[in-house]
Amino acid sequence: MCRPSVDIRPPRGFNSVMIPDHDSQSPRSDSPNVNAAALPDARPVGAMPAPFARPAERRGFPEIGMTRAAAGLDVLIISAFVIAIEFVVMAGGMTRYLMERFPSIDIFWGNAVMGAAILAALIVMIRLRGQGWSDVGLAAVRPGRVALGVLAAVPLCYAAVLIVVPLALTLIGTSADELIAERSEFFEEVPEIPPWTAAVFAMFVGLHEETLFRGFVLGRLQSLLRSNAGAIVASSFIFGGLHAYQGMVGVIQTTTVGLVLALLTVRMRTIWPAIIAHGFFDTLGLVLIPWVREYLSEYSDQFITTSAAAAAG
Secondary structure (H helix, E strand, O other): OOOOOOOOOOOOOHHHHOOOOOOOOOOOOOOOOOHHOOOOOOOOOOOOOOOOOOOOOOEEOEEOOOHHHHHHHHHHHHHHHHHHHHHHHHHOOHHHHHHHHOOOOHHHHHHHHHHHHHHHHHHHHHHHHOOOOOOOOOOHHHHHHHHHHHHHHHHHHHHHHHHHHHHHHHHHHOOOOHHHHHHHHHHHHOOOOOOHHHHHHHHHHHHHHHHHHHHHHHHHHHHHHHHHHHHHHHHHHHHHHHOOHHHHHHHHHHHHHHHHHHHHHHHHHOHHHHHHHHHHHHHHHHHHHHHHHHHHHHHHHHHHHHHHHHHHO
């Protein structure tokens, strides 16, 4: 049984009917008699004017395509969090409690707790932004490419430190004796821990510090400044400044290493080589501390003896 056909075509002339978006008395931007510049601003109430509210071009890490407002806000929030958690961990007695209960890594418990808290905060902030690990440089990378990056990072960092640190100390007028005294004081506070414990701890430090500085902060500074060079310099100085507890030499050294690792990160668009290289530096430093401390002590004693003999003569 056939059903009668129904003509559902629109009536003649339907397509020519124009339905205005707003009041029929409102001027239209496509009217030849209306100046488009004179029309009211179409931005939502409270929206920031361009280019501050315009997202950057998203081309892959570190160009993650955030607005300047969002990127700047994230940098301020994570900076405040780092300062707050450092105060809670160090001044709140948590480090002392962990040192007494679990003496395996001594004062490094403070850094371990801070690192865990920072990673947790980064996870929350990344998820709230609707981003993924690739937006902080943690996308999957071929092992060979990571190894190549590490092989480039390690000698470049050591070469840069050997050039920059002596030059900077010369410019600011720090003598070799003052340098030895500062380093001796710092190394006296660093405990000796077993090599394997040092390696595990150092890799964890590399993970959370690189994810924070060369991943999260670098990417957001790139969106804020719209400049890879500006983001590299700014993130490196922030990184060095937060190592002020290591003294002037420590600040110069970490800033220099930060610059090299940031350059490598931007070039390779991943932070995996920086994480492994950072862990290697810290492992080597922790393992060599007993020998460095002994050498500095002998040099200091020899210097005191020589100075006393010169004064007596």
